[in-house]
Amino acid sequence: MPLYEYHCDSCGKEFEKMVRFSQIGKPQECPKCHSNETKRLLSRIASLGNSSPSGSSCASSGPFR
Numbered sequence: 001m002p003l004y005e006y007h008c009d010s011c012g013k014e015f016e017k018m019v020r021f022s023q024i025g026k027p028q029e030c031p032k033c034h035s036n037e038t039k040r041l042l043s044r045i046a047s048l049g050n051s052s053p054s055g056s057s058c059a060s061s062g063p064f065r
């Protein structure tokens, strides 16, 4: 069975769970708050490239004049 990551909308917990193919796409119960308000996360393999211009670097003397 594949391992998937889920995010709980109720308490914000992220957890991994082995999910049967027939259960993929269905909400899984959060192990912390037992809520079903969970979403499946996409696999975190997209760590290449720099297509996320979140301005957290070059904080000193910005480009604005």
Ligand SMILES: [Zn+2]
Residues within 6 Å of the ligand: 008, 009, 010, 011, 012, 013, 030, 031, 032, 033, 034, 035
């Ligand atoms: Zn939860």
